[in-house]
Amino acid sequence: MAISFNNALGIHQHTVGVRERNAEVISTNIAQSNTPGFKSRGMDFDRALKAATSGASFGLNRTDGRHISASTRVTGEMKYRTPTQPDTGDGNTVDVDLERNLFMQNQLRHQASLDFLGSKFKNLTKAIKGE
Template sequence: MLGKLDEFMRFNETALSLRSQRQTVLASNIANADTPNYKAKDIDFTAALSTAMAGAAQPLKTTAPKHFPVPQQSAGTLADGTPLQYRGIVQGAVDGNTVDMDVERNQFADNALRYEAGITLINSQIKGLMAAIQGGQ
């Protein structure tokens, strides 16, 4: 029965996890807006969600020294293997930095709004499950 509940919630849980990771990447771009030669990064959310929903194995986290280590990841991927992509240059800078604060702020706000929408969807799923369990009182 728990497997069915996991599957029922899997899409929204996966989407929220990816949104959270994307928010971290976007925040990093904003934080490095004045760093010379910093290249703005992002993830292809649609492709990452498709890969995650297809059942791509996610690496295990180690919690004790005797656990097997997590395989090395390249600098171009997130911890779960999602590839990072460099954002195209909208406006060049003398110092080689490709962060456009207007683009980053818009992407950050859009992602935050979509994250909140995902939370709302999960809450409605849980309320629906609770209503079914309680007999729709």
């Protein structure tokens, strides 16, 4: 009997990748907090997760004929965040406190997904060994 990893691992195999991409977006916002004119961006997690579970992908443009063609998974549409603080005059919309909180929340959920995946693999290993 074959093991279906999609059934065995559930949605957590997809949430890990989407959470990692979300962490990149949030950390970029934090890194650009002093850049004049930078607009804070965010990801719609639900849409990104639906895109990841549907298997959608898109091709990457090659700028040179010698480049290897590649495709990547769709990880959600980036949108600009609605500013939560008044403009300081430089056009930057990053609220560092908000971004840090979002980053911490994302990391906790990422770790929870990793823990769920770890327990799934542990149980699969026990099943294979007959324990």
